[in-house]
């Protein structure tokens with residue numbers, strides 16, 4: 001059965017970050033995820049989760065200066081020390097909140113930089129992070145579309161991420177399969193999902209175009225989510241979409257899964 005997690009970076013943004021936990025639970029979610037909980041003290045984040053009996057499905061390792069356009073920096077050879085310190089901060093939040101999945105972001109590849117050097121730095125950092133977090137925590141890498149959302153992101157295809165996973169060679173490093181990004185860059189969702197299932201560590205969803213609620217675009221979500229179930233995926237499915245209006249008003253599509 002599909003288990004939905006509310007993405008608190010995109011949903012309930014009409015509320016303060018901490019109040020979004022209450023709103024997600026009130027709407028029937030049993031789990032949440034977000035890009036960066038680091039703006040709030042660890043104890044307050046843990047308290048909101050506990051108060052609402054919510055699981056923390058996933059959050060990102062510190063992604064750098066988000067407002068300035070950074071989207072991670074794990075592949076930047078000049079920032080290895082900074083990356084390694086950031087793993088400790090992510091682990092502090094993960095331990096306090098019981099979160100067992102962390103999204104590691106590579107960053108945007110600057111024109112003219114050395115792709116081999118970036119790839120090697122990324123693989124070293126992925127191995128380092130995987131060893132530090134230990135077997136109980138899974139690190140996920142996400143191919144992100146470079147056409148609409150993050151031009152220049154270091155990898156935008158499932159093939160590229162699978163190659164990195166193979167090279168990193170750690171059992172606790174997996175693929176974050178975000179249906180929205182894969183639809184934009186590759187399509188053929190059912191087949192790629194089926195082929196990649198052993199690699200998939202987390203799933204996120206949004207419709208396309210627009211990145212709004214399932215049912216607002218071209219993807220057949222009832223069918224796809226049931227296929228995901230049949231394929232044996234039993235993790236959380238992160239609702240990482242931009243509500244077209246108020247978040248609660250757009251949850252009709254999710255009703256069968258929130259019962």
Ligand SMILES: O=C(O)[C@@H](O)C(=O)CO
Nearest residue numbers: 035060103142178204240
């Ligand atoms: O799809 C996304 O954009 C994300 O999952 C993310 O982590 C940040 O960009």
Ligand SMILES: [Mg+2]
Nearest residue numbers: 142178204240
């Ligand atoms: Mg995503």
